[in-house]
Amino acid sequence: MLLAALEAEVEDYIDKYKHERGEDGRRKVVRNGKARARSLTTAVGTIEVAAPRVNDKRVVDGQRQKFTSHILPPYMRKSPKVAEVLPLLYLRGLSTNDFRPALESLLGDKASGLSATAITRLTAKWEAEHKAWKQRDLSERDYVYVWADGIHLNIRLEEDRLCLLVIIGVRPDGTKELLAVDDGYRESKDSWASVLRSLRARGMRAPVVAVGDGALGFWAAVRDVWPETKEQRCWFHKLGNVLDKLPKRLQPKAKKMLREIMYADTKEDASAGFEAFEAEFSPKHQRAVDCLVKDRGKLLTLFELPAEHWKHMRTTNVIESAFATVRLRQRVTKGAGSRTKGIAMAFKLLDMAERRWRKLDGRMLLPLVRAGVKFVDGIQQQREEEAA
Template identity: 65%
Template structure:
């Protein structure tokens, strides 16, 4: 488990003070740029609706001051923002509801930039506990706004729900011409069992590659691979024309059981690695050239 231990003595280092000044300049620049972008967005919105007027000739869409300041976590650190507001008095003739301006740059619910949101699950997967997020990101970004332990806990629930939705999605409308299969062995948060991640990547007829399924299994056993392939078949996946994998016998046994009509091909990358592993390093350049000619 990763933990964060703040170094109080580091604050006395002159380099840290210089770094802090740089960070402040970057954050101030980010704040000004964000404010300018929000103002320009509102100005363009209002200008585009300048012809919308009521029976007295008054504009239906005008500015309405600024919202209360809020801090948004960005890759440059926490930035304070006062978003401009819009008074939009247009009414939808069908629903009777008033129109509302919603910023594409800074939605009302936004408290973190997408870049920061993408980093959080990576840190979690690397073993950072929910209680360590606050001191870790506060040291790095200069603030912990919007990143409390409770927030991280809620996010982990969202990630788990997203993972479950991905694992349950329908595959009947997708035709995978061929698939790659491989086992990724990990050694974190494990007891005595030798677990690994079973990964299946599919290629559509138009050449697009996408992740089909991923799950944990015991080693790379036939039973674990068969469970994954049967789940894909249950969700509507048709038999691919070709399956590519390494020399692990478990996958091939499961493939013949679930999709017996699928042709088999050993992964060339794994095959090259196996050949080179049996040769001295001095022979690798010539062997690679010969293997390329064979391919």
């Protein structure tokens, strides 16, 4: 198939210039045998390829023309698909020492360019990509909602754990996009504020709603950098925090009541659920009640948004699910060797995963949310003149 494609490419090139002739009446563009055979590593194994050559005698603007294959460029030794396998295997957790035996079983014993040193060059490249990505301009883009979370990862050669501050946003067309991956050391206000100020300085407009867990550092930073942004607390984290303050025998009942609040159809029903939970557990387990009710308003912000968006706004699962592959690599390889490489690997994994993220449900309503259209219990409210 590859040879057939190369032959077709050459025939097309020669046919394109068949009317070009020299003073002697002979064609200027003709075939010129085949190049010396070279080994090419493909996804189905290593093969020998002798590519057809072309003799192009045309001179344009003083420059001798030359045929170059787009299918098999000069000096290419492995197909682009094989090149993509290297970072993918490394990021998924395969040790660099396992590369050659693993890939030779698939690609043959002549697999070239698949050494562990290639990963050293790749990680350096990822670090440079991440640095440039952190400086990109955001003034031409808008993000209606953002999700934020602090993800803790192990660093093999350091005692301190790496705390990645991650922000994912959704654009008015429903596309989810990675906005920030930075080293916070701890989830403090200063760390989060530094990330948010960087986004603002590069032109990012304040989102309508931010979703996150109860980390005080993030919310203090949001109120400082984006004071107009509404807060929606993550129900998944809140549910775990409340249950942790109850004895195991009461947790099933409490969980059922909490889920009824979380999935209520109206704000009134959710408020009634809060009162029922307080009445049930306040006599003996006031700590659990206090943990729930202190964020009551922030947990119910979603009722001011379209009902189609509620399932996306209840949790920070957007980030947690994306980090599943990052955590897998950490478990298999016992963590990255340095903080810089840990951040670079996490960034590259998320960058690859971003292509597979689904768009937000009800995305046609996002421009309305940005425009400030009012929603009550998930239903869009008509203006007075329209209702009249």
